[in-house]
Amino acid sequence: MSRIEKPADSDPARNALRTGKPTLKTIAEITGLAITTVSRALGNAPQISETTRRRVHEVAAEIGYLPDRAAQRLKTGRTNVVSVLLDPHEEILGFGTSIMHGLARALQGTAYHLIVTPNFLDGSNVDAVNYIIRNGMADGLIFSRTEPFDPRVRLLLENGFPFVTHGRTEFSIPHAFVDYDNFAFAYAATRRLIVKGRRKVTIILPPRRLTFYQHMLHGFMTAVREAGAAYEIPEALDLDSPADMIRDYVRRRSAEPDPPDGFACPGEVSALATITGMSDRGLSLGGEYDIVAKQTSRLLSQIQPKVETIYEDLTAAGEAMGRLLLKRIGGEPIEDLTILQSPQLSFPTP
Amino acid sequence: MSRIEKPADSDPARNALRTGKPTLKTIAEITGLAITTVSRALGNAPQISETTRRRVHEVAAEIGYLPDRAAQRLKTGRTNVVSVLLDPHEEILGFGTSIMHGLARALQGTAYHLIVTPNFLDGSNVDAVNYIIRNGMADGLIFSRTEPFDPRVRLLLENGFPFVTHGRTEFSIPHAFVDYDNFAFAYAATRRLIVKGRRKVTIILPPRRLTFYQHMLHGFMTAVREAGAAYEIPEALDLDSPADMIRDYVRRRSAEPDPPDGFACPGEVSALATITGMSDRGLSLGGEYDIVAKQTSRLLSQIQPKVETIYEDLTAAGEAMGRLLLKRIGGEPIEDLTILQSPQLSFPTP
DNA sequence: GAGCCAATTTAAAACGTTGTAAATTTGCGG
DNA sequence: CCGCAAATTTACAACGTTTTAAATTGGCTC
Numbered sequence: 178m179s180r181i182e183k184p185a186d187s188d189p190a191r192n193a194l195r196t197g198k199p200t201l202k203t204i205a206e207i208t209g210l211a212i213t214t215v216s217r218a219l220g221n222a223p224q225i226s227e228t229t230r231r232r233v234h235e236v237a238a239e240i241g242y243l244p245d246r247a248a249q250r251l252k253t254g255r256t257n258v259v260s261v262l263l264d265p266h267e268e269i270l271g272f273g274t275s276i277m278h279g280l281a282r283a284l285q286g287t288a289y290h291l292i293v294t295p296n297f298l299d300g301s302n303v304d305a306v307n308y309i310i311r312n313g314m315a316d317g318l319i320f321s322r323t324e325p326f327d328p329r330v331r332l333l334l335e336n337g338f339p340f341v342t343h344g345r346t347e348f349s350i351p352h353a354f355v356d357y358d359n360f361a362f363a364y365a366a367t368r369r370l371i372v373k374g375r376r377k378v379t380i381i382l383p384p385r386r387l388t389f390y391q392h393m394l395h396g397f398m399t400a401v402r403e404a405g406a407a408y409e410i411p412e413a414l415d416l417d418s419p420a421d422m423i424r425d426y427v428r429r430r431s432a433e434p435d436p437p438d439g440f441a442c443p444g445e446v447s448a449l450a451t452i453t454g455m456s457d458r459g460l461s462l463g464g465e466y467d468i469v470a471k472q473t474s475r476l477l478s479q480i481q482p483k484v485e486t487i488y489e490d491l492t493a494a495g496e497a498m499g500r501l502l503l504k505r506i507g508g509e510p511i512e513d514l515t516i517l518q519s520p521q522l523s524f525p526t527p
Numbered sequence: 528m529s530r531i532e533k534p535a536d537s538d539p540a541r542n543a544l545r546t547g548k549p550t551l552k553t554i555a556e557i558t559g560l561a562i563t564t565v566s567r568a569l570g571n572a573p574q575i576s577e578t579t580r581r582r583v584h585e586v587a588a589e590i591g592y593l594p595d596r597a598a599q600r601l602k603t604g605r606t607n608v609v610s611v612l613l614d615p616h617e618e619i620l621g622f623g624t625s626i627m628h629g630l631a632r633a634l635q636g637t638a639y640h641l642i643v644t645p646n647f648l649d650g651s652n653v654d655a656v657n658y659i660i661r662n663g664m665a666d667g668l669i670f671s672r673t674e675p676f677d678p679r680v681r682l683l684l685e686n687g688f689p690f691v692t693h694g695r696t697e698f699s700i701p702h703a704f705v706d707y708d709n710f711a712f713a714y715a716a717t718r719r720l721i722v723k724g725r726r727k728v729t730i731i732l733p734p735r736r737l738t739f740y741q742h743m744l745h746g747f748m749t750a751v752r753e754a755g756a757a758y759e760i761p762e763a764l765d766l767d768s769p770a771d772m773i774r775d776y777v778r779r780r781s782a783e784p785d786p787p788d789g790f791a792c793p794g795e796v797s798a799l800a801t802i803t804g805m806s807d808r809g810l811s812l813g814g815e816y817d818i819v820a821k822q823t824s825r826l827l828s829q830i831q832p833k834v835e836t837i838y839e840d841l842t843a844a845g846e847a848m849g850r851l852l853l854k855r856i857g858g859e860p861i862e863d864l865t866i867l868q869s870p871q872l873s874f875p876t877p
Numbered sequence: 878g879a880g881c882c883a884a885t886t887t888a889a890a891a892c893g894t895t896g897t898a899a900a901t902t903t904g905c906g907g
Numbered sequence: 908c909c910g911c912a913a914a915t916t917t918a919c920a921a922c923g924t925t926t927t928a929a930a931t932t933g934g935c936t937c
Contacts, residue, residue, distance in 0.1 A: 213888075224884070247598075247600040248925090252892050314596075420830050421829035453831060550892095562894085564917070579915085
């Protein structure tokens with residue numbers, strides 16, 4: 178344990194300062210230990226004596242050592258990276274923001290970095306997934322807007338690559354997911370409109386290919402049937418339609434016979450577009466018609482307090498997804514790696 | 528060039544398939560060349576014969592070789608990564624989206640990956656910059672919302688780290704930037720309101736600490752003074768204020784004596800909030816008051832076509848920033864690495 | 878103090894790539 | 908067919924880390 182025979186000359190330390198990059202070697206030279214030992218000590222390996230463990234940690238902290246991620250990655254094959262696949266559609270109005278907020282929180286304090294892979298690259302989302310798998314760009318993947326037989330999910334399952342989706346699928350093999358109970362949302366929203374005495378309700382549904390289209394439709398229809406209420410469902414329109422298309426549709430429809438006067442809007446943009454379309458006809462929110470909207474940011478209720486909203490806490494979803502993914506990467510079995518969020522009545526307190 | 532003596536047994540290829548990861552070694556074994564040669568050939572080094580160069584490329588393509596980024600990074604010290612620092616404030620309503628779209632386009636076809644470092648991590652943006660520099664997490668950095676003496680810029684300049692900002696600073700040392708001519712925007716917007724015959728104009732300014740606060744103020748004041756128009760500037764409010772605060776302010780102010788009837792809104796959220804605040808008082812856009820807004824997405828004009836808008840093409844800005852950064856990383860001098868975008872009258876065609 | 882086990886430390890190899898320097902082949906004049 | 912330069916290919920050593928297997932130390936018993 179004598180650390181005097183090696184003069185521990187100040188070269189390494191000074192050197193580390195000059196090149197700005199202390200490595201295990203630097204610490205080894207300073208402490209007079211072997212590189213292996215230093216590595217072990219920092220990794221809190223069991224066979225290292227408490228004294229050296231402490232000393233190594235001290236020195237490491239002192240010279241500001243940070244492990245070289247490239248080297249770790251090369252050696253271990255693990256990237257310590259979690260990647261989020263962002264779909265253009267979910268980026269508007271801060272979907273990405275909230276989810277990523279939660280993810281960042283879940284990854285806080287772990288060795289994992291969060292990397293956003295924007296989907297714009299070129300082709301479909303599947304290409305991006307393929308690229309990430311084959312290039313070993315990440316240890317785990319997170320994405321949303323699943324389809325019942327989502328090709329990304331299939332690809333990941335086939336390759337045994339850890340992932341968590343936001344949204345369910347209908348594969349027989351289970352996988353980790355976090356989802357919002359859109360059935361419950363649609364049911365509650367429609368119910369509220371009916372209870373308010375609205376004559377005829379309608380809903381703007383997600384694109385048909387997405388899994389939650391069915392959930393949403395089912396919730397809406399259940400509420401409608403229970404109450405024996407009148408309803409209609411716009412065919413040429415979905416949640417991804419541009420705002421002007423939604424606005425124009427609402428405006429046009431409201432001038433035709435027997436228009437709906439209760440709108441379930443599972444998105445803030447669609448709610449705003451609906452308001453504008455109706456007010457173009459001189460119809461006023463809360464007067465001639467009502468809206469119950471799903472709200473994922475504070476924006477809508479801030480601007481238009483008269484819109485009734487039901488919250489989806491995307492930050493919580495992100496945090497949950499992050500935690501599930503870490504477990505999944507750690508090799509935990511899929512069971513219990515699924516979460517269904519219930520709709521919330523008030524804005525989540527951060 | 529005979530490639531028969533080494534039986535080129537199918538082991539390496541099969542092996543590569545099994546582990547899923549062809550390396551230089553795999554190609555070397557298949558072609559019977561040395562690893563170094565393969566590396567050279569793929570790098571299109573001059574001293575490689577055309578025949579082997581071609582052959583190596585063929586094989587590489589065939590087995591789907593992709594260089595291991597971790598190894599490259601470890602060896603060369605270059606990460607081939609460009610990082611975007613996202614500030615929470617710019618993420619709402621797709622700022623991040625548009626800029627990243629442009630960035631992705633600029634990086635298309637290069638070896639560079641785009642990585643988004645969300646700022647939520649914990650502390651200030653400066654910490655994130657520091658972390659990236661010290662950890663060598665990227666070869667270049669992009670961020671926005673600069674202050675006149677932005678600490679991030681100072682840090683990066685001190686370390687000679689390549690970066691491009693969205694927004695200018697007042698440092699004496701020049702640096703690469705892309706900025707929007709906010710003076711021109713504010714001037715034009717105010718001018719339009721005055722020309723429309725508005726009695727009293729106002730503007731919602733950015734937070735004081737940001738560089739473009741001055742530009743914006745200056746443009747507004749220039750138009751006001753030229754025309755000798757009446758004006759006012761809300762003190763307790765800025766572009767980052769929550770929408771309800773802006774809405775409430777507008778509503779309150781419009782009930783007091785001598786309220787403004789021309790609003791320059793350098794942001795879409797502030798424009799929406801203003802509309803709501805005014806319509807709560809029964810005042811109608813284009814009638815009792817007008818708005819000229821800065822528009823960075825298609826959302827606002829889709830929902831409210833009556834708002835006059837002046838466009839800022841953030842996608843183009845992103846693309847420009849990407850290109851500048853690549854040049855900067857390549858060691859080009861700063862001169863000519865600055866771009867000032869002019870306001871645009873119509874939505875940019877993609 | 879020899880012998881032995883456990884505790885602790887170490888040397889050496891490897892991950893996949895690139896840079897340096899040296900080796901091999903080729904072409905060509907004599 | 909030798910010699911010699913140019914053209915082409917090669918071996919070897921890194922980059923910083925972890926892993927495997929081996930070496931060293933210390934503490935004990937006899």
